[in-house]
């Protein structure tokens with residue numbers, strides 16, 4: 001899909017979509033719980049839809065009325081093939097869960113996930129007694145458990161998602177596990193996992209995120225769990241509030257564990273006016289200035305931060321670009337290309353650093369590279385353009401925020 005976004009102002013309010021990070025974790029916990037779990041405020045995006053499909057294939061029964069989902073859990077595969085769509089989290093979360101089963105299960109996906117590495121899962125799963133065959137460190141991957149527990153080492157520098165998968169699956173293995181983690185990045189996502197597991201009655205202990213102690217033989221207890229609004233999805237439109245008018249987003253919890261709550265700090269550093277209540281955030285624009293921000297632990301914010309920096313006076317310095325190579329696109333390169341076409345200088349010459357010099361945004365045709373966060377960031381930049389920006393591959397937003405283009409329309413009318 002191609003969409004054209006004209007320059008202009010935004011105002012008004014919208015409701016944040018469900019956090020796909022929490023939704024996928026909650027669907028996994030509901031699958032692992034013997035009994036009926038109710039998930040509320042679960043509006044679907046492609047990644048969450050994929051998680052629900054995988055949960056069904058692994059034995060869950062799922063029904064819903066509106067955004068309230070009832071999931072009857074119990075790990076009991078009805079299929080030996082899982083399709084995780086394009087979701088990095090679903091790949092690295094459901095592979096350890098599938099490894100709890102006695103039968104061989106193959107996990108495959110489509111689009112960008114086929115180019116994203118999964119090699120980090122192989123040795124640790126083997127050390128836990130799982131037979132593993134991958135496609136040279138990429139999908140598809142076949143696993144045959146059951147995963148036993150034990151003592152393993154995992155490098156967390158490329159992704160935290162496999163650690164999330166292990167933390168969620170290993171409590172159900174027969175033996176205890178000591179998981180040694182080096183170089184953990186995206187740490188708030190691990191906090192989200194531990195917190196969600198605790199809400200389902202599962203205990204995970206750790207020593208400064210370096211050793212995790214996971215008792216085996218635990219049980220997930222079914223419960224009613226509300227899916228928080230998504231700070232990641234909201235981040236681009238909050239930036240649009242700062243660069244092109246004002247915005248209120250409801251259904252955002254400002255004491256959330258979500259990594260991308262950090263967008264508030266970046267907006268404040270750039271000089272935006274921010275008002276938070278218990279369940280909403282309002283951002284007003286004004287003169288914006290260059291800011292410095294380390295996004296190592298909240299890598300999904302980079303595209304939104306680039307759109308913010310493009311509208312700031314001066315050169316903003318963002319660190320943590322090493323985290324971006326294996327996202328839906330090579331995101332540092334994609335940001336440099338897309339914002340370069342819009343006339344915004346993006347300098348990647350220093351390691352792990354992105355320098356963005358704000359200035360006028362030119363009309364151009366840009367390609368999302370099938371990356372949802374790039375499509376949404378380009379739309380925000382377009383609001384400050386001299387005329388309009390054509391975004392090719394705009395439907396990439398369906399991965400996390402299918403209603404994004406409608407919400408943007410609402411804010412413009």
Ligand SMILES: O=C(O)C1=C[C@@H](OP(=O)(O)O)[C@@H](O)[C@H](O)C1
Nearest residue numbers: 021089158159160161186189300
């Ligand atoms: O656990 C999660 O929900 C996620 C963790 C992060 O990935 P990495 O740990 O690979 O950085 C993030 O980029 C991704 O969108 C969602």
Ligand SMILES: C=C(OP(=O)(O)O)C(=O)O
Nearest residue numbers: 086087088089300327328
């Ligand atoms: C990187 C992302 O997701 P995932 O890794 O789960 O595909 C994202 O949503 O920006």
